[in-house]
Amino acid sequence: MQDIRKFISGFNNFRNTYFCCENSPFEALRQGQNPRTMVIACSDSRTDPSLIMQCGPGEIFVVRNVANIVPPYEADSGFHGVSSAIEYAVKALKVANIIVLGHSGCGGIDALMHGTAVNNTEFIDKWLSVMNPVRDEVLGHFGEVHKKSCTACEMAGILASVRNLMTFPWIARRVDAGELDLHGWYFDMETGELLGYHPDSKAFESLSFLGHESEDSGEEQAKMI
Ligand SMILES: [Zn+2]
Structure with missing residues (x-):
């Protein structure tokens, strides 16, 4: 109360x-509303995108779920809550950016890595199984579950979700037309840093310098992330 x-x-x-x-x-x-950006974030109580990116009302269109997962495009009779939010953002609001925002210490990814969510769950394991191929690849590389492999899975999960966004035909069309940019971001709560995936280096790099308005090339570089 x-x-x-x-x-x-x-x-x-x-x-x-x-x-x-x-x-x-x-x-x-x-x-x-006329937000220009959609954010797909985790339901984790510490990763409210409006708070950590200091956005005002009307600035970002948000969907949050366990482990900030974008499922692949599935034209079936299922109840696709995440996909419907994405569809509204892209088709109706015509957002210019979609950010998949992952984070450190993600309980969803931890459950995925350990192969079990909370005992006797009805929905969580099924939902997380979207990322089974990612987990298998990470475990194949690291061999066991520890902090480092969980971090790698958190980051690889973001990239898999960005790839899944491209399976939606109307997203791929807008991206190819230069009307929509996709971004993979990672909030590291331990260091207090915001990282973005950079396709050139194939790594998550600090975005802090882009937040300074004096950076001439900031806008151009931000588009690549
Ligand atoms: Zn999480």
Whole structure:
């Protein structure tokens, strides 16, 4: 009950000091949203993309799930919650960027690596199995489950999700047309760094320098990540 009271009190504070204040972003946002970027992040309580990237309302269209997984395109009768959010972002909002945002210490990836989620789960293991090929490849390389191999799996999972985005025909078309950029990012909670996958070096590299507006080439380099 304590949490619930805190949340309601927080909302009241938000309404009084933000939502209703002069020049509130919601004055325009009441008419509709026009975010230019979609973020696919983990449900982990520490990786709220709006908080860690300091975004205001209306800036990012977000879907979060266990281990920030993008499943492959499947035109079947299943209930595709993640795919429907992606479809709305791409077809209706016409976002220019999709960021798959993974993170260190991911419980979902840890469960995937150990071959078991919480005992007797109905949905988690099935969901994580999307990344079984990634896990098998990482374990084939490292041989056993430890911190380093889990980190590698977290990063490889991001890249697999970016690859899965390209299995959606209407995403591949927009990417090929230069209308949509796909990004694989990693929030390292231990070092406090945000990393982005760079296809040239085939590695995750710090993005911090791109956040400085004086960087002339920042925009161009950001597109490659
Ligand atoms: Zn996670």
